[in-house]
Amino acid sequence: MACHARAMGLYPEPYFRRLIGLVRRAGMSFVTDPHTGPLHLRVWDLLEVVFLAAHSLGRSTTRELDVLLDMITAQAARVLRVADYGLEVGRAAHLVVLEGSTVLDVITPHRPPRYVISHGRLVAQTTGTTTFHAIPTP
Amino acid sequence: MADRYDLVVANARLRGRGEALHHIGIRGGRIAAIEPSPLHGDAELDAAGNLVTPSFVNAHLHLDKVYTFSMAGEEALQAYTGGQMGQAMTAIELAARVKDRYEEGWIHRHAHRVLLDGLKHGVTHVQAFADTDTRGRLEGVKALLRLRDEWRGVVDVRVVAFPQEGVLRDPGAEDYVRRALEMDADVVGGIPWIEHTDRDAQEHVDRMLPWPASSTGTWPCSPTTRAIPGCAPPKCWPRRRSGRGGPGG
Numbered sequence: 001m002a003c004h005a006r007a008m009g010l011y012p013e014p015y016f017r018r019l020i021g022l023v024r025r026a027g028m029s030f031v032t033d034p035h036t037g038p039l040h041l042r043v044w045d046l047l048e049v050v051f052l053a054a055h056s057l058g059r060s061t062t063r064e065l066d067v068l069l070d071m072i073t074a075q076a077a078r079v080l081r082v083a084d085y086g087l088e089v090g091r092a093a094h095l096v097v098l099e100g101s102t103v104l105d106v107i108t109p110h111r112p113p114r115y116v117i118s119h120g121r122l123v124a125q126t127t128g129t130t131t132f133h134a135i136p137t138p
Numbered sequence: 139m140a141d142r143y144d145l146v147v148a149n150a151r152l153r154g155r156g157e158a159l160h161h162i163g164i165r166g167g168r169i170a171a172i173e174p175s176p177l178h179g180d181a182e183l184d185a186a187g188n189l190v191t192p193s194f195v196n197a198h199l200h201l202d203k204v205y206t207f208s209m210a211g212e213e214a215l216q217a218y219t220g221g222q223m224g225q226a227m228t229a230i231e232l233a234a235r236v237k238d239r240y241e242e243g244w245i246h247r248h249a250h251r252v253l254l255d256g257l258k259h260g261v262t263h264v265q266a267f268a269d270t271d272t273r274g275r276l277e278g279v280k281a282l283l284r285l286r287d288e289w290r291g292v293v294d295v296r297v298v299a300f301p302q303e304g305v306l307r308d309p310g311a312e313d314y315v316r317r318a319l320e321m322d323a324d325v326v327g328g329i330p331w332i333e334h335t336d337r338d339a340q341e342h343v344d345r346m347l348p349w350p351a352s353s354t355g356t357w358p359c360s361p362t363t364r365a366i367p368g369c370a371p372p373k374c375w376p377r378r379r380s381g382r383g384g385p386g387g
Contacts, residue, residue, distance in 0.1 A: 003198050007331065031198040043204070044256035046194040066153070069191065076195035080265055080296070087152065087192050089172055093145075093164040094193040096260040097185045101151050106189055113260040115183050116193060120144060120167035122183065123292050124257045 001079055003031045029079040046072040047110035054107060065103045093120040143170060146179030150190035159187060193262040201266035201285075201295075202240070202278030205248040209236045230332070234303065237273040245281035253285065253293050263294045267327060270299040270318045271311040279318040300327035305345055306338045312345060 002023075008016060023030075042048050050068045054060060059068060077085040084092040096113035100106035116124035143163035150160050152172070163171035163179060171177060249266070256264065266286075268278030279299055286295040299318035301311040305328070315326060328346040330339035 001197075042255075043199060044196070044252050044261060045259040046196060046261060047259060069153075072194045072196075073192045076197045077192070077263065079197050080195060080263065082195060082263055082294075084168075085192060085195075085263075087162075087169065087172070087190070089169050091169050093162075093167055093169050094262045095147065095162070095190055096193045097147060097150070097183065098189045098191065098260075101187050101189055103153070103189065112258050114185070114188060115147070116257060116260050116262065117145070117147070117164070117183075118193065118257075118262045118292050120164045121292075122145070122181070123262075124260075126258060 001029045001031055004033050005030055006033055031076075031079060045110070045112075047107065051107055051110045062103065065107055069103055069107070094118055141171065141177070143177055143179035144181070146177045146182045147190060148176065148182055148184050149187055150185040151187055152190060159185075162190065194256075194260045195263040196256065196261050197265050199252075199264050199266050200269075201249045201252060201264065201282055202245050202268045202274070203233070203236070204252045206233075206236045209239065230302065234273055237269055237271075240269075240274045240277035242277045242281045242284075245278055246285060249281060249285050253289060253295070257293055261293070263296075265296045265298060265325070267298045267300045268318070268323075269302040270314045270323075271301050271303040271308050272314065273303060273308075274314075276314060276317060276321070279321060279323055283321060283323065296324045298325040298327045299323040300329070301346070302329060302332075304329065304332040305342045306333050315346070 008019070011019065050065075050072055053068055053071075054065060059065065074086065085094065087095065095115075095117040097115040097117075098106045098113050099109070099111040111128065112126040113124070114126060115122060141163065143165050145164040147162040147164070150162055151157075152160050158174055161171075161173050161175065161177045162169060163173070163177040253264070266282050268274070268282045270276065270279055279297065282295065282297045286297055289295055299315045301308065301315055303311060305312050305315075319326065326346050328342060330342045333339045333342050
């Protein structure tokens with residue numbers, strides 16, 4: 001796999017296309033520079049990476065957001081050839097229970113998952129509550 | 139209900155399965171059932187209609203460099219994010235200052251913290267790069283290998299021995315990479331473009347890609363794939379020394 005591959009952004013279009021053909025033939029995959037922002041902060045928060053990518057790449061339809069979510073789940077697992085990955089019977093149980101019922105609902109606030117399950121065990125649980133004081137009643 | 143599970147995730151919304159909520163039964167660390175009707179488990183978690191997906195995979199994390207922001211200095215950052223690829227080299231040189239202070243202890247502490255941060259955000263698989271060269275020596279590799287073994291079963295960490303400073307430009311780096319593999323690093327990385335000439339870049343690939351048969355974890359690469367960085371025969375995680383990480387850095 002090729003990582004970063006930032007120079008490709010500078011290649012002239014015909015050269016770039018020729019390269020992509022070669023890459024396809026070779027069965028190579030890419031891990032691009034993540035959109036972690038100039039400060040390279042929160043590199044551990046992949047939903048935030050998705051959120052930033054949606055903005056910087058102008059991706060907002062359901063289909064496009066699905067693709068972005070795939071990039072931090074199924075596609076990344078494919079690139080790394082993670083065995084046994086995926087939400088299917090028989091696979092290893094690596095799951096997240098996200099905050100939100102649709103991909104858009106999840107990505108917009110990109111809160112930490114409610115539950116994280118690894119190898120079939122609960123390994124992280126996040127509860128976030130805010131209590132308001134002295135607010136006006138509607 | 140005859141079947142009983144170790145853990146059940148109830149009322150999950152799943153992508154590609156419509157509006158109906160599903161129930162996921164887990165047994166022996168594996169997904170044993172995904173059903174529209176309720177399941178019973180020794181433990182149960184209520185997804186409450188929220189989306190459930192596979193956990194997240196971070197395919198590229200320089201885990202030996204996390205929390206070194208203040209150590210690298212603003213100059214390095216500016217060079218990297220200046221928008222000009224030409225400055226990437228400058229950034230790497232400036233960031234390399236940190237490596238003169240590399241020490242297994244603090245790298246391990248920082249990296250441990252990031253695995254926790256990641257886990258909170260759903261990351262259960264990480265491909266982690268460790269600079270493996272005459273400046274970083276084996277400090278990063280040692281820290282990340284220890285971490286990998288400590289976290290096994292919770293976060294799957296794959297460690298890449300990565301000669302960030304080049305192989306020809308940094309004589310001795312190759313030996314560090316070899317030693318990293320002997321210590322059970324999973325993947326060999328490379329960064330051909332950092333070498334001075336195209337010929338050297340090719341040499342870099344030739345040395346890093348088909349690792350000499352004398353070392354551990356060898357990978358025969360066919361003559362046709364030999365010249366293509368990162369082209370490796372398919373292998374599955376978590377087999378150790380399983381693949382060749384391509385150019386990175």
